[in-house]
Amino acid sequence: MAWTRLLPLGEVPVGSARPVRLGPDELLVCRPADAVVYVLEDVCSHDGSSLGAQDLDGGAVTCPRHGARFDIASGAVLRSPAPVGIAVFPARIALDWVEADLED
């Protein structure tokens, strides 16, 4: 695994999601609990919108354009109109940074 630093943990309040742009990668860091983070692609599978910064709704994020919802742990679709899930990357907290393995 190749871990990439995304942002300091303190920039993601518990219960929120924050977008991160890293070169061509559009990512969304979700922190549902103090020491738990998930990293998803920040591209809605319906029409390519950014999911963007938001408060988590339980374990889900919601697309601001047409309301699709995705599970933050699996990327699975919880509500249409998204046709398929979004990618989830391995993530961890290391030295108060959020890191992800962005390799396929």
Ligand code: FES
């Ligand atoms: S672009 Fe996300 S629900 Fe339409």
